[in-house]
Amino acid sequence: LSFTACKSDVVDMRDGKKYKTVKIGSQTWMAENLNYETQDSYCYENDESNCSKYGRLYTWTAAKKACPSGWHLPSKAEFETLFSSVGGIKIAGKSLKSKDGWNEGGHGMDAFGFSALPAGHRINYGFFLYEATGAFFWSSTEDDSRFAFRMDLFYSLDSAHMSAFDKVYGFSVRCLKD
DSSP, X not given: OOEEEOSSOEEOXXXXXXXXXXXXXXXXXXXXXXXXXXXXXXOGGGOHHHHHHHOOEEOHHHXXXXXXXXXXXXXXXXXXXXXXXXXXXXXXXXXXXXXXSOGGGOOOOOTTSOOBOOOOEEEGGGEEEOTTTEEEXXXXXXXXXXXXXXXEEETTOSSOEEEEEETTSBBBOOOEEO
């Protein structure tokens, strides 16, 4: 079980934003949520300061196109590889969650530098839920024409989960190096 905090940040040439990166096992991940503004991307509670804190929340269609050149939205299998690299799905949540910001002592160890923040999500009709209690990341893997898989981390659980959700919901994006 190893990780390397990458020495160089990646710069998104589209808007000049810098992102920390981390190598976990054989994969190189952005160590921050994507904050590139696209159509169908949102700040939690429509508050710009939340985009600065958490990154943007994207519909699945927007998420598939949001990562900068040389990076991509990870598949369900690539998230499962991440879980294996951090010791398995039963402890992946505790290992990947940031050390603070989570409700009721649900902080993680941030043992691999992934620093998952509890950004919550946006449901259709513009409602926002789960800030400080959950982190949700789109995968590129479809379940069917209406649903796609996301990776879930909750304040009350040490494990991570993959579940299918409606593509119109807004979840965070973590880009994976090609």
